[in-house]
Amino acid sequence: MNRQIVLASRPEGLPALDNFALVSGDMPVPGPGQFLLAHHYLGLAPAARIRMGAARSYAPPLPIGGVIYGQAVGRVGASRHPQFQEGDLVVSTDAGWQEYSVSDGARASRIDAAIAPERVWLGALGVSGLTAYVGLLDVGGPRATDTVVVSAAAGAVGSAVGQIARIKGCRVVGIAGGSAKCRYVTQELGLDASVDYHAADFARQLADACHAGIDLYFDNVGGAVRDTVWPLMNDFGRVVVCGQISEYGATAPAAGPGWFSLLTKRLSVRGFLLRDHEERHAAAVADMSRWYREGRIKGREQIVEGLEQAPAAFIRMLQGGNLGKTLVRLTTS
Numbered sequence: 001m002n003r004q005i006v007l008a009s010r011p012e013g014l015p016a017l018d019n020f021a022l023v024s025g026d027m028p029v030p031g032p033g034q035f036l037l038a039h040h041y042l043g044l045a046p047a048a049r050i051r052m053g054a055a056r057s058y059a060p061p062l063p064i065g066g067v068i069y070g071q072a073v074g075r076v077g078a079s080r081h082p083q084f085q086e087g088d089l090v091v092s093t094d095a096g097w098q099e100y101s102v103s104d105g106a107r108a109s110r111i112d113a114a115i116a117p118e119r120v121w122l123g124a125l126g127v128s129g130l131t132a133y134v135g136l137l138d139v140g141g142p143r144a145t146d147t148v149v150v151s152a153a154a155g156a157v158g159s160a161v162g163q164i165a166r167i168k169g170c171r172v173v174g175i176a177g178g179s180a181k182c183r184y185v186t187q188e189l190g191l192d193a194s195v196d197y198h199a200a201d202f203a204r205q206l207a208d209a210c211h212a213g214i215d216l217y218f219d220n221v222g223g224a225v226r227d228t229v230w231p232l233m234n235d236f237g238r239v240v241v242c243g244q245i246s247e248y249g250a251t252a253p254a255a256g257p258g259w260f261s262l263l264t265k266r267l268s269v270r271g272f273l274l275r276d277h278e279e280r281h282a283a284a285v286a287d288m289s290r291w292y293r294e295g296r297i298k299g300r301e302q303i304v305e306g307l308e309q310a311p312a313a314f315i316r317m318l319q320g321g322n323l324g325k326t327l328v329r330l331t332t333s
């Protein structure tokens, strides 16, 4: 048996528990060129909310009854794939919220548990860390003289972005929800300043923290936070559009920033998807692993126990109730 969490109905706005259903599927059997993966941990991703909706985005909507999108780390069982042997520890991007999956290896890679524990390969050394690495370094092009601002700075992607920007010598300001997250961002992650976007005087605090303006904004959230960042952008600034979580459950179209300033300030705004940058995977893992071993990249994981807890943990994450990567530990581990 393979227990799975599937889409029971499409959410309006924030998902509710009854949008999900726990079902028992058949144990998948690997065909030629495939292997079976027994999941130890699932990594929950905001992108799952995009796919739960009816609109087509960069990926087609999940059909009703489809397994919810998410990553997993686990051990290879039966294998008919030449590069993956039984017993290998592997991280798979398209594994889904279930106990087992079958992979053709296209979006999977072996991990080295001597470098970091399995769960870290879903966070700082996994999709979140690689998104931060590619988005900041390749898309954003930070310079040591830059003031970099990152939103959702205490989250899985944002916490890695802030630390990599510090490694590159930038002055880094993190935006996060609440004083506990803001303290974490400066005291544990080592960013230069943090600003709570729930504060009544958020705009003034952000302007004070960015007294020389903003050269690079790494946008994880869009919406009102982005609109507050926008007027502080310096000429020739760069905006990396990584995620727009404030709009994933939106029931009405969002108001945009002042696009005329794109022209007057000669800004570059660039969206990206990690999946288009597979060729950077090896370099990203090598650098991130080294920085992790040196203690220069830290990550937190928020772990819940058991597949049935995944929907509630996911809904909490969408509301900011997480610090770092949200994981589910499965009983198969």
Ligand SMILES: NC(=O)c1ccc[n+]([C@@H]2O[C@H](COP(=O)([O-])OP(=O)(O)OC[C@H]3O[C@@H](n4cnc5c(N)ncnc54)[C@H](OP(=O)(O)O)[C@@H]3O)[C@@H](O)[C@H]2O)c1
Residues within 6 Å of the ligand: 044, 045, 046, 047, 127, 128, 131, 152, 153, 154, 155, 156, 157, 158, 175, 176, 177, 178, 181, 220, 221, 223, 225, 241, 242, 243, 244, 245, 246, 247, 272, 273, 274, 275, 317, 318, 319, 320, 321, 322, 323, 324, 325, 326
């Ligand atoms: N482009 C790519 O290839 C790619 C790959 C992976 C992830 N992403 C995107 O990166 C972003 C971060 O993903 P993650 O996995 O690291 O999640 P995360 O940051 O660990 O968790 C999501 C965080 O978003 C913040 N948030 C939620 N609603 C918000 C709102 N209305 N306004 C401001 N902040 C809000 C919350 O933090 P606060 O408590 O601080 O509000 C929450 O903790 C997401 O938008 C995701 O879709 C993109």
